Amino acid sequence: MVAQQGLAHAETIVKSHFGEIVSKVVGCLLHRGSLALPEIVRFVRLPPPQVRSSLLVLIQHNCVQAFSIERPAAGLGGAIRNVTQYTALFYNILQRMRFTKFSAIVNADLGEQCEYLLDGLLQHGRLTFDQLAVRVTLKHPGGSSSVEQQVTIAAAVSHAERFCEIPDMGTNTIPNVKVTDHSPGVSVGDKRKRKAREVDNDGQATIAESEFLWRANFEKFVCCLKKKACVEHIKSRSGPNAGIVLEAMIESNHEQKAKDNNSVMSSMDDILEGVKVKPGGSSMTLENVRKILVEELGCRLSDEETEALHTINLKNIIETCQNDEVEALVVKRYGDEARRIFTLLAKKGIYENDQIHNAALLEKTKTEGILYKFWKDDYLDMKRAISSEDGRQKHNFLWKMNKSVISEHILNDMYHAAINLSQRATHMIEEDPELFAPYQNLPEAQRKLKIAQQTRWIVLLYSLSKIDDGLMLFLDF
Amino acid sequence: MASSSKLPQKRKQPDSNNILLKLSADERKLYELIESRKNVGIWTADMKRETGLPQTIVTKVLKSLQNKNLIKDVVNIHNKAKKIFMASKYEPSKEISGGLWYTPEGNLDILFINTLKDQCLRYVDRVKVATVETIWGFMKDLEVNEQKLFTVQPTTQQITEILDMLVLDKGLEVLKSSGTGDFARVAPGKVCYRRLKSHEDQTGALASIPCGVCPRISECTPDGIISPITCVYFNKWLGIDF
Numbered sequence: 268m269v270a271q272q273g274l275a276h277a278e279t280i281v282k283s284h285f286g287e288i289v290s291k292v293v294g295c296l297l298h299r300g301s302l303a304l305p306e307i308v309r310f311v312r313l314p315p316p317q318v319r320s321s322l323l324v325l326i327q328h329n330c331v332q333a334f335s336i337e338r339p340a341a342g343l344g345g346a347i348r349n350v351t352q353y354t355a356l357f358y359n360i361l362q363r364m365r366f367t368k369f370s371a372i373v374n375a376d377l378g379e380q381c382e383y384l385l386d387g388l389l390q391h392g393r394l395t396f397d398q399l400a401v402r403v404t405l406k407h408p409g410g411s412s413s414v415e416q417q418v419t420i421a422a423a424v425s426h427a428e429r430f431c432e433i434p435d436m437g438t439n440t441i442p443n444v445k446v447t448d449h450s451p452g453v454s455v456g457d458k459r460k461r462k463a464r465e466v467d468n469d470g471q472a473t474i475a476e477s478e479f480l481w482r483a484n485f486e487k488f489v490c491c492l493k494k495k496a497c498v499e500h501i502k503s504r505s506g507p508n509a510g511i512v513l514e515a516m517i518e519s520n521h522e523q524k525a526k527d528n529n530s531v532m533s534s535m536d537d538i539l540e541g542v543k544v545k546p547g548g549s550s551m552t553l554e555n556v557r558k559i560l561v562e563e564l565g566c567r568l569s570d571e572e573t574e575a576l577h578t579i580n581l582k583n584i585i586e587t588c589q590n591d592e593v594e595a596l597v598v599k600r601y602g603d604e605a606r607r608i609f610t611l612l613a614k615k616g617i618y619e620n621d622q623i624h625n626a627a628l629l630e631k632t633k634t635e636g637i638l639y640k641f642w643k644d645d646y647l648d649m650k651r652a653i654s655s656e657d658g659r660q661k662h663n664f665l666w667k668m669n670k671s672v673i674s675e676h677i678l679n680d681m682y683h684a685a686i687n688l689s690q691r692a693t694h695m696i697e698e699d700p701e702l703f704a705p706y707q708n709l710p711e712a713q714r715k716l717k718i719a720q721q722t723r724w725i726v727l728l729y730s731l732s733k734i735d736d737g738l739m740l741f742l743d744f
Numbered sequence: 745m746a747s748s749s750k751l752p753q754k755r756k757q758p759d760s761n762n763i764l765l766k767l768s769a770d771e772r773k774l775y776e777l778i779e780s781r782k783n784v785g786i787w788t789a790d791m792k793r794e795t796g797l798p799q800t801i802v803t804k805v806l807k808s809l810q811n812k813n814l815i816k817d818v819v820n821i822h823n824k825a826k827k828i829f830m831a832s833k834y835e836p837s838k839e840i841s842g843g844l845w846y847t848p849e850g851n852l853d854i855l856f857i858n859t860l861k862d863q864c865l866r867y868v869d870r871v872k873v874a875t876v877e878t879i880w881g882f883m884k885d886l887e888v889n890e891q892k893l894f895t896v897q898p899t900t901q902q903i904t905e906i907l908d909m910l911v912l913d914k915g916l917e918v919l920k921s922s923g924t925g926d927f928a929r930v931a932p933g934k935v936c937y938r939r940l941k942s943h944e945d946q947t948g949a950l951a952s953i954p955c956g957v958c959p960r961i962s963e964c965t966p967d968g969i970i971s972p973i974t975c976v977y978f979n980k981w982l983g984i985d986f
């Protein structure tokens with residue numbers, strides 16, 4: 268179940284991207300589950316055309332999915348009719364926070380051309396090949412799409428295919444919607460070739476596509492961000508060379524199709540080849556790489572057919588990253604000594620008071636104080652135990668860490684923090700819509716003030732991006 | 745330094761057999777009771793209850809037994825006000841004295857712990873990979889080289905406990921030797937310790953913003969009295985005067 272603050276966070280994202288009305292509609296779907304159009308209208312108390320348009324925008328941007336179900340029609344003697352239901356895609360809404368991260372990945376991996384195409388998909392949700400072609404033409408003005416340009420686009424799209432996918436059109440109804448255009452000068456609705464096929468009972472226009480629609484493949488991007496998070500973690504823990512080796516290993520993964528995306532398997536030859544082409548990797552020797560694989564990454568060797576493969580499970584690295592995040596919070600909230608107790612209790616098992624203060628080498632009363640705080644904040648489960656010694660009753664407390672509850676709390680707090688950061692940043696823009704207008708001609712004092720305000724806004728946005736990284740970490744990417 | 749780091753020392757045993765023969769009836773009664781409690785000792789109130797002797801006699805007899813070096817009073821770390829007596833021939837149990845890490849006064853010997861901790865880290869920094877035994881050897885050499893850091897040489901048990909604590913503190917990591925590279929001087933498969941690089945420069949995402957440690961987060965709502973728009977913690981964090 269998604270944390271309450273998570274739903275509110277998704278609503279905030281939609282509000283800041285598409286406005287109040289659309290966010291009301293999505294909020295209704297997020298909180299109440301799948302609904303048909305008349306039900307949504309009843310709950311949000313908005314005129315049906317507004318609700319319909321909102322749904323169309325949300326579907327176009329992959330935030331809501333429409334699907335048909337069969338329902339017995341009232342008063343028609345048991346006749347069955349098709350009803351279109353709408354459901355909010357919570358995780359897709361969260362992805363909207365990551366668009367700049369996705370663009371950066373494509374820019375680094377595939378270059379500017381592909382980034383530009385991706386930006387189109389991210390801005391407009393879904394585009395046809397023709398619409399993508401228009402973007403490229405507009406990007407390089409001075410002629411209609413020449414043969415060379417067509418070739419370039421085709422090549423770029425096929426490269427970008429890793430990051431793009433064609434929406435499943437099995438039973439989906441795809442509405443005819445004029446795309447909300449966020450980029451000046453690009454009219455993406457122009458070249459659509461669509462034929463209306465049917466109109467359902469709710470009076471909603473639905474059409475079937477006569478050609479493929481492209482949209483960004485969020486899963487693939489998140490997978491890249493996961494790789495990046497793992498590499499960054501290893502770099503900070505074991506140095507830049509270990510980061511290079513892990514990156515090369517993931518990129519040459521023999522287990523590309525592994526379902527959980529966690530197991531990585533690679534041969535020494537492939538790793539070496541990958542390492543050599545990385546900046547800073549060309550000077551690394553076979554011995555360096557071998558040492559890192561064994562000592563820093565703790566890789567196991569497994570024999571696949573004739574080839575020896577090094578294997579590593581990214582899940583372990585992700586878990587360490589999660590622990591680091593929780594421990595940083597524990598240190599900040601409760602202090603260094605509390606962290607010592609926390610790491611002890613994070614190991615599986617149930618611990619007695621005495622065991623804890625003995626292992627942590629802390630005063631008994633201090634230990635009890637920390638345990639009490641953890642317990643009050645739901646970090647720990649506690650049980651009273653009575654034992655008898657020399658005929659006397661001895662009271663003791665048993666403590667156990669509640670990891671899943673801690674993760675839930677942290678996730679909820681992260682969603683809450685994200686709402687707070689973005690609300691504050693939005694408020695700054697509302698207070699001063701000219702915040703990012705040129706300030707060179709302003710008097711010195713005002714200029715200083717403006718720079719300070721801009722810096723604050725950037726700090727808020729940077730922190731929001733970091734919180735989003737944390738969210739991905741705790742949502743297991 | 746580390747004057748407080750004296751470990752419990754065995755006291756000189758009296759020639760108890762001779763002395764026991766010369767004890768009065770009350771003295772013998774009390775001594776036998778105290779002795780029967782071995783290294784756990786007994787509280788004065790319990791002595792009164794179990795022997796039926798009045799307080800004044802108990803106090804007098806205890807004094808006399810102490811003068812004869814047959815019993816000693818020990819501090820119970822769980823309740824320092826509760827005076828416990830024990831036969832001199834026993835060392836207080838870990839439960840009473842707190843074990844190796846407590847001063848005879850019943851206090852955790854923080855100075856000793858910190859000195860030992862610093863020395864362990866210093867050594868691991870120098871050799872990269874260390875075992876309990878190599879650290880113990882290093883501490884012993886310190887003593888031999890007249891760098892008297894401790895009044896008593898730390899035991900391997902103490903060093904193990906300190907290392908385990910450093911692992912909990914994320915200062916060290918514990919692993920098994922591969923026998924190659926940095927591990928070349930440690931037999932393959934043997935448990936050893938290595939420095940864990942600090943992540944201090946990378947504070948957690950939530951820990952580095954005010955909401956992560958905010959005591960009012962549950963009351964904070966977009967339109968509430970406590971809200972991110974009016975939040976004083978945010979103002980302070982963003983360097984806005986308030």
Ligand code: SF4
Nearest residue numbers: 954955958964972975
């Ligand atoms: S915005 Fe301010 S009051 Fe609200 S949770 Fe964050 S720090 Fe606390």
